[in-house]
Amino acid sequence: EPEVTQTPSHQVTQMGQEVILRCVPISNHLYFYWYRQILGQKVEFLVSFYNNEISEKSEIFDDQFSVERPDGSNFTLKIRSTKLEDSAMYFCASSTQGLQSNQPQHFGDGTRLSIL
């Protein structure tokens, strides 16, 4: 069964450094998402991406965050200057259509980001 894959599985970074989290969505999917989960808290939406542009973002997704689809397969999340509170599990997801078309989002296994 096709899967969303994320790399690395664990990223340790010094505060203030830039970090890029990588995702390969399912190949025929057109909609891409990032979520995060701080330890002990709920999974939170960050951003959705379709047709090479952001379609929706949350309040969490401020100027320090950016997303990119640099080629036909990868989808990345960049945090420019990491803060301690960015430590979380980051999940990438993808779907064939938007939620209005009854198409669920399929998630990868996440990247654990630890900021020191």
Added chain:
Amino acid sequence: GESVGLHLPTLSVQEGDNSIINCAYSNSASDYFIWYKQESGKGPQFIIDIRSNMDKRQGQRVTVLLNKTVKHLSLQIAATQPGDSAVYFCAENRGDSSYKLIFGSGTRLLVRP
């Protein structure tokens, strides 16, 4: 993929019994709901979904029930197996062309052999 909170509600069932996991959602305008399963070290795995024009949907060994009057969603797992042990999340989409899922806080299911 730890989705663990120290205060996750836990449901403990005997192997072979049926499990019912409940979820209260927050917004009466929500029109699409998904149940996800999350095993330790993994991401949320799609189980079953339901749109608000339905009140029941069945899959393999799973049934989702939706009660819009009281904004309540449940997941029923028949003949629960040890492999069903995981954290289960409900997620809602609030429509209005929104792309985001809003997750609940999860329920841990423990299956006793």
